Amino acid sequence: MADELVERCKQGDEGAWRELVEATYRDVYTLCLRVLGDPDDAVEATQDAYLKAYRGLRGFRGEAMFSTWLYRVATNAAISKHRARTRRRSREAGPGDEVLEQIPARGSVEAAAGAKVEMDRLQEALQALPPLYREAVVLRDVYGLGIEELAKRLEISETAAKVRVHRGRKKLKEMLFSEDEDAV
Amino acid sequence: MRCEEIQTMLPAFADEKPVQLGVRRHLARCADCRAELDRYEALAGGLAALATTTAEPPAALLPALVDIPARRTRIEEARSHVARNRKRYLGGLAGAIAVAGAAVALRSRRVAAA
Numbered sequence: 001m002a003d004e005l006v007e008r009c010k011q012g013d014e015g016a017w018r019e020l021v022e023a024t025y026r027d028v029y030t031l032c033l034r035v036l037g038d039p040d041d042a043v044e045a046t047q048d049a050y051l052k053a054y055r056g057l058r059g060f061r062g063e064a065m066f067s068t069w070l071y072r073v074a075t076n077a078a079i080s081k082h083r084a085r086t087r088r089r090s091r092e093a094g095p096g097d098e099v100l101e102q103i104p105a106r107g108s109v110e111a112a113a114g115a116k117v118e119m120d121r122l123q124e125a126l127q128a129l130p131p132l133y134r135e136a137v138v139l140r141d142v143y144g145l146g147i148e149e150l151a152k153r154l155e156i157s158e159t160a161a162k163v164r165v166h167r168g169r170k171k172l173k174e175m176l177f178s179e180d181e182d183a184v
Numbered sequence: 185m186r187c188e189e190i191q192t193m194l195p196a197f198a199d200e201k202p203v204q205l206g207v208r209r210h211l212a213r214c215a216d217c218r219a220e221l222d223r224y225e226a227l228a229g230g231l232a233a234l235a236t237t238t239a240e241p242p243a244a245l246l247p248a249l250v251d252i253p254a255r256r257t258r259i260e261e262a263r264s265h266v267a268r269n270r271k272r273y274l275g276g277l278a279g280a281i282a283v284a285g286a287a288v289a290l291r292s293r294r295v296a297a298a
Contacts, residue, residue, distance in 0.1 A: 014253050021249045029241040034234070043245055050249045054256065117230035126234075141198070141231035166195035169227060173195075177223050 002066040009057055021050065024067060028074045034138045035078040037127050041085060042078075049077035075139065075153060082135055117176060125175040133168030140165045185210045190217045197221060198228040 002023075008016035028049055033042035053073050060069060126134060136154065139145045140161075145153070151161040185206045193207065194217075202208055211218055266273065 012253070014250075017253050018250045021246065025246060025249055026238045026241060029245065030238040033239050039242065042239075043242060046241070046245060047248060050252055054252050117226045119230060119233065122227075122230045122234070137231065141228060142234045144232075144235070147199070162196070162199075165199075169195040169198065169224065173223050173227050176227065 003062060006057065006060060006062070006066050009054075017054070020066075024070055025050070027067075028070065031071065031074050031138075031143065032078045032081070034126070034142060035075070035135050036082060036085070037131065037134060038085075041081050045078045045081040046074070048081070049074040052077065071143070075143075075145075079135065079153060082131060086131065121176060122172075125172050128175065129168060129171055133164055133171060136161060136164035137168035137172065141169070187214060187217055190214070191220055194221055194224050198224060 002020070005016045005020045005023075009020060025046065029042055029046045032045040032049070033039060036042050036045060049070070053070055056073065060066070064072075126138070129137065136150065139150055139153065140147070147158050147161050147165070150165070151158040154161060154164075156164075187210075190207060190210050193202065202211070211221060
């Protein structure tokens with residue numbers, strides 16, 4: 001299905017482009033929002049990603065699945081936007097409620113031995129995480145990038161990538177469970 | 185091994201399970217470290233579960249994305265129009281510069297005469 005749409009897009013079929021966008025843009029926007037934590041930046045990164053994807057379609061040979069390729073383009077667009085934003089603001093303000101309201105994950109996830117993570121609290125904690133750690137944890141633990149791939153995308157060493165992921169996890173764990181630990 | 189040593193290793197256990205015998209023995213004996221590991225496992229499960237949820241994008245985003253091919257076509261048409269009419273545009277620009285130069289020269293001559 002996607003392959004056929006991609007082929008039609010390469011021939012300049014705007015209807016096929018629309019179908020391709022409609023099928024994928026929510027996931028791409030969500031990825032950008034999770035990495036960047038800001039809806040305006042996520043919109044800009046999503047637009048950059050699709051612009052690059054459109055330009056790069058002719059070069060897409062279909063070795064990877066289209067969605068995998070598009071995710072890669074989107075991840076790079078979000079990372080570039082993050083770098084530009086970091087240069088722009090040395091300190092980032094906390095997230096607005098708007099971001100949290102947009103992601104409708106509810107309920108909780110429980111580990112085998114009983115520790116429980118409430119999904120809305122996890123979203124809050126993720127948004128409050130320093131951007132460098134959020135970017136690494138989101139790409140590694142939400143989207144499943146390997147450490148080698150993560151290091152390549154972030155243009156850092158594998159050791160540095162691991163350190164960011166581990167520190168991010170530790171901070172998240174502290175944010176989510178500090179109240180439980182205080183109560184014990 | 186001490187609890188502090190074990191707990192610095194716990195964030196890595198989502199990627200690779202502990203293989204060292206000392207670590208495994210400590211976890212088998214220490215309820216605090218096991219509870220901490222349990223929290224990290226719940227966190228890993230929660231983060232993985234986020235991959236199945238999506239945010240609702242702003243309404244204006246879809247039309248902007250759908251419009252990308254048409255926008256590129258308009259830009260390409262504008263570029264090729266400029267390329268086709270380059271000589272005419274350059275001629276016009278040269279003419280405008282000549283008129284501006286003449287006006288400046290005339291004005292300086294009048295100022296000098298006054």
